[in-house]
Amino acid sequence: MAEEGLIALSAAITMAGTGIATAWAEKVVGGATVGAIAEKPELFGRGVTLMVLPETIVIFGLVIAFLLLGKIA
Amino acid sequence: MLRPERMSRVLIVGPRDLLEPAILRLHGLKAVHLVDYRGEDEGFEIGKPLPRAAEVSENLVKLRAIAATLKVEKPTEVVPEVPADARPRILALEGNINEEEGNRKNIEGLLSDLDRKVEERRPFAALGLPFELYHGYDRIAVLAGTLTKDLPGLDPVAPHHEVFRAEGAVAVFVPKEKEGDVRDFLGRHGFTQVDVPEREGSPPAVLAALEAERTKWRQRLTEIEGRLETLRTKYATFLLSAEAGLEVEIEKVEAPLRFATTEHSFVIQGWVPSSRAQALQADLASLRGVHMEAEAPMAAPAEHHGKAEPDPPVRLMNKGSAKRFEFLIHLFSTPSYKELDPTLIVSLIFPVFFGLMIGDAGYGLLWAGLGALGYAKLKPGDFRNLMFVMMVGGLMAAIFGLLVWGEAFGIPFHLKVPSDIAAQAAVNPAAASFRYVEWTREAAHELTWACGDLPGVANPCLGISAPLYPLMNKLQKPDVVVMLLLSLTAALIHLGIGFVLGFVNEWGHSKKHALSKIGWILALVGLFALILGGVKPGCDTARDTGLGVASHCQYTYFVGDTILAWANLDAQVTIPVLQFAIPLSSLILLIAAAAVVMATESPMAVMEIAGVLANMVSYGRLAGIGVAKAATASAFNTVIFPLVLGGSLGWVVFGFVLLFLAQSLVFFLGAISAGIQAIRLNYVEFFIKFFKGNGTVFHPFGARATTEV
Numbered sequence: 001m002a003e004e005g006l007i008a009l010s011a012a013i014t015m016a017g018t019g020i021a022t023a024w025a026e027k028v029v030g031g032a033t034v035g036a037i038a039e040k041p042e043l044f045g046r047g048v049t050l051m052v053l054p055e056t057i058v059i060f061g062l063v064i065a066f067l068l069l070g071k072i073a
Numbered sequence: 074m075l076r077p078e079r080m081s082r083v084l085i086v087g088p089r090d091l092l093e094p095a096i097l098r099l100h101g102l103k104a105v106h107l108v109d110y111r112g113e114d115e116g117f118e119i120g121k122p123l124p125r126a127a128e129v130s131e132n133l134v135k136l137r138a139i140a141a142t143l144k145v146e147k148p149t150e151v152v153p154e155v156p157a158d159a160r161p162r163i164l165a166l167e168g169n170i171n172e173e174e175g176n177r178k179n180i181e182g183l184l185s186d187l188d189r190k191v192e193e194r195r196p197f198a199a200l201g202l203p204f205e206l207y208h209g210y211d212r213i214a215v216l217a218g219t220l221t222k223d224l225p226g227l228d229p230v231a232p233h234h235e236v237f238r239a240e241g242a243v244a245v246f247v248p249k250e251k252e253g254d255v256r257d258f259l260g261r262h263g264f265t266q267v268d269v270p271e272r273e274g275s276p277p278a279v280l281a282a283l284e285a286e287r288t289k290w291r292q293r294l295t296e297i298e299g300r301l302e303t304l305r306t307k308y309a310t311f312l313l314s315a316e317a318g319l320e321v322e323i324e325k326v327e328a329p330l331r332f333a334t335t336e337h338s339f340v341i342q343g344w345v346p347s348s349r350a351q352a353l354q355a356d357l358a359s360l361r362g363v364h365m366e367a368e369a370p371m372a373a374p375a376e377h378h379g380k381a382e383p384d385p386p387v388r389l390m391n392k393g394s395a396k397r398f399e400f401l402i403h404l405f406s407t408p409s410y411k412e413l414d415p416t417l418i419v420s421l422i423f424p425v426f427f428g429l430m431i432g433d434a435g436y437g438l439l440w441a442g443l444g445a446l447g448y449a450k451l452k453p454g455d456f457r458n459l460m461f462v463m464m465v466g467g468l469m470a471a472i473f474g475l476l477v478w479g480e481a482f483g484i485p486f487h488l489k490v491p492s493d494i495a496a497q498a499a500v501n502p503a504a505a506s507f508r509y510v511e512w513t514r515e516a517a518h519e520l521t522w523a524c525g526d527l528p529g530v531a532n533p534c535l536g537i538s539a540p541l542y543p544l545m546n547k548l549q550k551p552d553v554v555v556m557l558l559l560s561l562t563a564a565l566i567h568l569g570i571g572f573v574l575g576f577v578n579e580w581g582h583s584k585k586h587a588l589s590k591i592g593w594i595l596a597l598v599g600l601f602a603l604i605l606g607g608v609k610p611g612c613d614t615a616r617d618t619g620l621g622v623a624s625h626c627q628y629t630y631f632v633g634d635t636i637l638a639w640a641n642l643d644a645q646v647t648i649p650v651l652q653f654a655i656p657l658s659s660l661i662l663l664i665a666a667a668a669v670v671m672a673t674e675s676p677m678a679v680m681e682i683a684g685v686l687a688n689m690v691s692y693g694r695l696a697g698i699g700v701a702k703a704a705t706a707s708a709f710n711t712v713i714f715p716l717v718l719g720g721s722l723g724w725v726v727f728g729f730v731l732l733f734l735a736q737s738l739v740f741f742l743g744a745i746s747a748g749i750q751a752i753r754l755n756y757v758e759f760f761i762k763f764f765k766g767n768g769t770v771f772h773p774f775g776a777r778a779t780t781e782v
Contacts, residue, residue, distance in 0.1 A: 045405030045756065045766070052753045055694070056687055062697045063690055066553060 004072045011065040018061025025054030075413045078771070079370040080106075080385035081350045085341040087363035092339050093123055095363050096328050100321075103775040104353050105343040106386045110333040120329030120339060128160070129326050133319040135163050140312045142174055143305040153317035153777075163315075166308060173297055173304075180294045187287045193267055194283065196242030197276035204276060207244070207269040214252035217244040221263035230258045321777070328774070343774070344385045371410070385410045388771035395420040397461040405756050406766025412578045415764060418570060419755050423462065426563070426754060428469025430698040430747035432547070433706075435481035436740050437474050440467025463744070466751070479543030482736060483706025486522045488530060489543045493551045520710050533714060547703035556696035558605070564692035565601045567754065568685070569594060571762030578763050585673050592669030593762075596682045599662030600689060606645070606656045688758045694750050702743040709735035 033047035083105065087095055099105055112119045156162070196219055197204070207215050220243040227234045231251040237244040243264065247255045256266075272279070333340040345353055347370035357365045371385050387410050389399050398420035408414050431437055444464025451457040479486045494512060498505035513530045523538035525531075545552040572594045579587035644657040663682070670678045713735060716728030 042406075048753070049405075049756050049760075052749075052757060055753070056691045059691050059693045059697060060687075063557065063693045066557060069550060070554060 007068050007071050011068040014061045014065045014068065015058075018058045022054050022058040025057065026051060029054065075417060076390070077408065077410055077414055077768070078388040078390050079347040080344045080388075080410070080771075081347040081370050082368040082385070083341075083343050083345050083350065083353070084366045085343075085357065085363065086366075087339060087360070089334065089337050089339060091360055091362050092120075092329060092332075092334075094360055095339075095341070095357070096123075096325055098357065098360060099341070100325050100328075100775040102353060102356065103773045104349050105341075105345050105774050106771050107328075107331050107774045108342040108344065108383070109331045110340070110342065112333075114333065117333035117335060117340065120332040120334040122329055123326040126323075126326040129319060129322050132160055132163055133316065133323060135167050136312060136316050136319060139163070139166055139170055139308075140316060142170055143301060143308070143312070145305060145309050145312050147313065151313045151317045153321050154314045155318035155322060156311070156315065159315050159319075162311070166304070170301070170304065173301055177294065177297050177301075180290055180297070184287065184290050184294065187283060187290065191280065191283050191287065194270070194276060194280045196239070196267060197244075197269070198280040199239035199242045200237050200244050200276070201239070202237060202244065202276070203274065204270060204279070205273045208271065212249055213246050214249045214255075215244065215246055215269065216252070216256060216259060216264075216266060217269055218242070218264055218266040220259070220265075224259070224262055227255065227258070230254050324774075344771070346388065346771075384768065386771035387768035389414050389416060391416045391420075394461070394465065397458045398423065400455045400458050401462070401752060401755075403770070405760065406764075407768035407770050409765055409768040411581070412765055413574050413763070415574065415755075415760065418574075419759075420465075422567060422759075423751050423755060424465040424469040426695060426751035427466035427747050428471075428473045429559075429563070429695050430750060431466070431470035431702070431743055432473045432478045432699050433480055433483065433703070433743075434471050434474035435483075436743060437467045437470030437472070439740060440464070440744055441471060443467070463748075466748070475541055477544050478547060478703075479541045480547075480703070481522070483703055483710055483739065484520050484522055484535070485543055485546060486539045486541050487543065488516055488519060488521055488526045488532065489546045489549070490527070491546075491549045491551060492555075518711065520707075520714055533718060547700050548707060553696060553700055556699065557693055560692045560695040561601065561604055561689055563695055564689040564758070565597060567692070567759055568597055568688060568762060571759045572597065575763030578765075589670055589673035589678075590762075592666050592673060593685065595662050595669060596666035596685050597689070599659045599666055600682070600686050602656050602659035602662060604689070606654070606659065691758055692754065694754070698743075698746055698750055702739060702747070705743075706736070706739045709739065 029051045033043075033051045036043050037047050085095065085099075085105075110117070110119060197217070200217075207217060219241055220238075221241070224236070224238070224243060227236065227245070227247075231247045231254065233248055234251075234255070235246040243259075245255060245259065270279075329339070331341075333342070345367065347367075350367040354365045354367060357363050387407055389396075389402070389408070391399055391414070395417045399416050401419060401423070402408065402414070402416050428437065431440070441464050444460045444462070444467055447460030448457055448464060451460060474480060479489075490509065491512060494505055494508050497508065510529075513527070516527070516530050517532050519532050521532060521534045522536075524534035524536050545555060547553065547556070572590045575593075576587050576590040579590060645654045646657050646660055647654045666682065667679045670682070709732070713728055713732045716724050717732060720728075
């Protein structure tokens with residue numbers, strides 16, 4: 001039981017950590033991107049691409065959390 | 074479909090006196106994308122606008138000024154037309170409007186002056202003392218003005234004084250030597266001094282006279298505005314169509330600025346769709362003296378060594394529904410002339426991804442309906458195309474929602490026994506039935522459309538039974554793992570297409586770079602085999618894959634045993650030091666990939682294989698968004714439905730309102746996140762594999778400009 005609790009906690013920490021990391025990274029990139037798009041609207045495509053790149057971090061977190069939860073019988 | 078339209082370079086030459094007819098002809102044909110001449114060749118100069126250009130632009134400036142004064146609003150559809158008597162009409166209108174506008178400005182100035190005077194005299198009118206009593210004293214000072222607060226007695230400051238008070242106004246008469254002290258005292262109590270006009274008479278009478286004057290001028294202003302309004306309604310159509318017409322005219326008369334000219338001739342450079350080159354040549358031949366030369370269609374991956382050749386403009390050649398997706402590509406970047414146009418593939422993949430993430434019959438059908446409505450009602454444009462995209466995406470979501478997940482508005486049609494319990498029943502019935510009983514306790518709280526599905530489970534239900542049974546449930550652990558595996562399969566297909574397109578793009582450019590794409594495909598398949606390492610063909614429930622019991626049973630249901638058997642994932646190799654088991658097929662593919670990539674790119678490029686793995690995992694969002702959205706909807710439903718299903722009328726109404734708000738939130742937020750994530754997978758993971766962009770959109774001379782000239 002204790003082990004299951006630890007696994008669940010690990011999954012939660014994984015999600016929280018990667019979520020915060022993504023949010024912080026997107027904040028930095030997003031701010032700069034909106035500034036750039038205001039000056040040159042045609043940069044939208046490249047801007048969005050750069051801005052959503054950090055999202056992969058939280059997806060990694062999601063996958064790892066699922067794998068961890070899979071360990072709970 | 075996958076390539077932009079072929080373009081031919083054209084050169085049109087002719088004598089200077091045929092310049093105008095040639096321009097008019099080209100403008101009417103709307104076939105040539107002009108290349109601006111920048112004066113780089115000796116002996117040729119940049120042309121001068123046609124002689125009537127000055128008049129045309131003057132008319133346009135006047136017209137725009139008139140339209141701005143009359144505040145004529147721009148409708149979306151205007152027929153550009155310049156009547157023959159446009160100039161006299163513009164000049165007459167200008168004179169008329171300038172006079173009215175001048176009068177209006179004067180009266181507005183006068184009125185604001187009157188307003189100020191009225192406000193200044195108002196306190197004196199309230200006090201009731203005639204103006205002459207405020208002036209002409211030798212030893213008395215008069216402090217008059219407005220006062221916002223209460224005024225305490227003045228005795229401590231000035232023993233001899235007289236105060237007249239009215240609502241918001243005060244006049245204080247004090248000896249001259251006390252004036253400064255009293256002024257400070259009053260100032261502390263919210264007093265603002267107003268200069269008393271140097272005149273005689275009773276203030277109320279003066280105020281009434283001023284107000285009468287003000288009313289008179291206000292009437293005059295209304296009259297003028299009425300006349301301007303009449304002018305606006307009368308001339309709005311003329312103004313708008315003439316403005317649009319003059320914009321077209323300007324484009325024509327200023328066109329020579331884009332041409333090369335000599336003293337007696339002109340040269341026009343441009344691009345024309347190869348299919349129209351001959352027709353254009355025949356058409357221009359009718360202007361005796363004008364000659365057109367068209368080159369052969371430029372081949373797709375043309376490389377002009379040495380001299381940097383400008384790329385032809387790009388016109389994407391998609392038909393039918395794919396055309397509606399073009400705006401998504403332009404939003405990122407217009408493809409260059411030399412590369413494949415990904416619109417068709419995006420138009421097929423985007424709705425599937427969107428549908429996978431929404432995966433709900435209710436939301437899907439609503440979006441399909443909303444999209445269809447928007448598409449039918451809106452005027453052509455990007456937003457209408459977006460509605461089309463939402464419609465197709467909604468349809469896919471509805472199909473997945475009906476056939477795979479069997480749910481609508483986050484409520485499943487039927488309860489589903491978790492697949493791991495179902496699978497266990499075949500091997501160990503006793504253990505399975507124990508877990509089944511345990512599960513029914515949880516399931517008793519789950520809301521479904523159909524009632525009384527499973528024996529022994531009395532869960533809340535809506536009493537609508539559809540014969541659609543869920544293959545998967547987004548909130549059951551083993552199924553989520555299957556969804557992750559399906560997402561990885563989507564990654565394999567999508568990224569694989571990306572690398573193949575990259576191979577085709579690079580083939581004409583550099584064979585070596587093209588071959589490197591093969592290396593990346595090997596890496597992709599190798600990594601996929603590595604991840605599926607635990608998933609064996611055949612539904613072997615006894616084996617725990619590390620991804621959850623029995624997940625492979627479900628997965629092989631979707632993917633098919635054959636592929637897994639062919640990959641022979643059972644033959645595993647253990648890497649000595651790391652003690653890490655890897656399927657032999659995966660190991661071979663990855664080593665081959667590393668070899669190809671090292672040979673064609675650089676030794677360091679091997680590190681990028683990890684990047685491909687990151688790309689693949691990134692598709693996990695297809696499962697992630699689906700689960701997150703379903704969980705949100707389920708949470709709202711579980712909390713709110715008890716209110717709707719039972720209780721007093723007030724609670725039922727409140728429950729419905731709450732339910733509507735909660736469902737709307739899931740509906741819109743779900744679509745926004747699914748839409749953004751679906752396009753992101755295309756922009757980031759997919760496009761980076763092959764897409765360079767930076768093309769110029771084909772804009773033929775004569776086609777209506779969407780921006781202001």
